[in-house]
Amino acid sequence: MRYLVWIALLAGTLSAALAAPAEKEAPMTATLRVTPTRARPGEKFELRLTVTNDGQREERLLFRSGQKFDFTVTRDQKVVWRWSHGRAFTMALEQITLKPGESRTFEAVWEQKDNAGKEVPEGEYLVTSVITAHPEIRAAPVKVRVAVAGPK
Secondary structure (H helix, E strand, C coil), X not given: CHHHHHHHHHHHHHHHHHHCCCCCCCCEEEEEEEECCEECCCCCEEEEEEEEECCCCCEEEEECCCCCEEEEEEXXXXXXXXXXXXXXXXXXXXXXXXXXXXXXXXXXXXXXXXXXXXXXXXXXXEEEEEECCCCCEECCCEEEEECCCCCC
């Protein structure tokens, strides 16, 4: 009899868990814009990462440090440049609150140099970005090209 009670309790708990709506992720989206997407050697790429609250209620972005975002440039899946490379950030918990429809934009410039400060060669690069909140929010990557000839 005791086992039947336990089985009934377990079955009830399981069916309640299955019937409960799945927890949704925060309705935050990130968008990366790179201007231009094609440039001559030595020209700068402007990077803009925007996070938007697409939800119906206020949302909080929780950060474990003073770093709010990062940009990374790769070529052939190898990191060439990272915005945060060599930077120091405060070790403090921080948060940003976004109302419904509100956005926050973070900007940086990539001067076509690697993390050692050397000019990068011509070719195609991939720019990625992340809002470093917990959990992270990533934007779709953008391909850029460094080339001497051809239209921008």
